[in-house]
Amino acid sequence: MVLNIIAFMRAFESNKDSEKSLKNEKLPLPLPVERAIQKLGRDLSLARRRRHISQASLAERIGASLNTVKRMEKGDPRVPLHFVARTLHVFGDIERLSQLLDTSQDQIGLVLMDEQLPKRIRARKTQGGAL
Template sequence: MDLPIPLPVGRAISKLGSDISLARRRRHISQASLAERIGASVSTVRRMEKGDVRVPIHFFARALHVFGEIQALADLLDTAKDDIGLALADERLPKRVRSRSGATGAL
């Protein structure tokens, strides 16, 4: 059973595909050349540029790598900057920590 794609997800993938198409054309790279560089078929590149959500994410990642933008993907959900996740984790911290018997507080 496939879940329907949420509208914001579809829009984001569509925008990424359009941006990849624009970046490719600005660099004067053909679809065939990009396909070869990312290990995909030309039809996969066309589908990716049209925002087809069925294109595996690794092809998008490989295209970002070709354009020198792979770090943007790596930084998308940087857990060190996840303010909501950090706040939730902090809420679950114990209010106090008791020392175990025989253990010392100093390191």
């Protein structure tokens, strides 16, 4: 009985270790994604400086640490999206985030939806002859 419990605990620990190693394995960012995030960081930095807002002041306004603002402006992909959104809100540009992938303007998505439309629509059969 004790040996079974020990074997179970070892198997459980081994399983936890393999889960941790899977979580630690990160997919590399595609180069266009990395470049876009870095450009966003540079643009946020420029927008902040044009508004004469210090990094410390921005950090306080968005509820982040100074280090988080510095990482965001360097294009660190690990900065949570809500800090970017809060920064856009401080700058008065939050509407641009909400329009980022406007589904009514998604040409590829609309074309794919149109391809799924039926070729013809038949009238439904009514029961009992009533229309």
